[in-house]
Amino acid sequence: MNFSEHPQFPAALSLAGQLADVARGIALAHFRTPLAVERKADGSPVTVADRDIETRMRRMIRAAFPAHAIRGEEFAAEGSGEFTWVLDPIDGTKSFVTGYPLFGSLIALLQGDRPVLGVIEVPVLGERWVGCEGRATLFNGRQARASTCRTIEEAVVYTTTPETFNSAERRRFEALSARAALRRFGGDCYLYGMLAGGHCDLVIEVQLKPHDFMAAIPIVEGAGGRISDWRGQPLGTVSDGRVVAAATEALWRQAIEALSAV
Secondary structure: OOHHHOOOHHHHHHHHHHHHHHHHHHHHHHOOOOOOOEEOOOOOEEOHHHHHHHHHHHHHHHHHOOOOEEEEOOOOOEOOOOEEEEEEEEEOHHHHHOOOOOOEEEEEEEEOOEEEEEEEEEOOOOEEEEEEOOOOOEEOOEEOOOOOOOOHHHOEEEEOOHHHOOHHHHHHHHHHHHHOOEEEEOOOOHHHHHHHOOOOOEEEEOOOOHHHHOOHHHHHHHOOOEEEOOOOOOOOOOOOOOEEEEOOHHHHHHHHHHHOOO
16 A cells, blocks of 8 residues: 555654745745854754744644654654654755755654655755655645656766765766766755756766655655665665666666666
């Protein structure tokens, strides 16, 4: 049974929209204002906005679904059970703190280890993608569709930054993207929305954690695309952090062949 047929689907979908609304409001209230930026143990930045958004989302989830577990970027995991919410309050904090508008909030719901609902909320642009297992992806309420690109030579390829690649990964990315029609950089979670909307064809990333990609899975798949790790294996809560998303099955297969090459 697809999650769209599950008895909890209507309430979960409604809650996901409410969580995105809250994230949008808090993020916009802090965007391009003086913010204290702290550094976490891994060196990544965090602000009061990240923590406020996740705090509010957790409170709302506990009120609506007390039996659901919650996993977020900023605070400790809580609960266990069939369903788990995975939250990234601000994906692209470096963009957020420098006033660059292509950051977002990510909301995913997992049934077991399977992401069945995902939201990419991009506050500054007023853009939102919603994907749900068994349903077409929606962009601001209208159906989104990935492109029909089938070859690397025709593809528009994006990655957030090449700085995250190690030397071997960099060689593979460079070899693949050198064949592409166009290569661009920057975007974080926005790239998966772009792919779902048919505006780019291939997204290649590394060093991602589950809260960075879980929401993207039903969004990309619901728009007709494919998303996996670089070996072509499904993404899960245990992952090596390497992600490739493609507009079509044929393009995905070509990308996997290039990225998994020794």
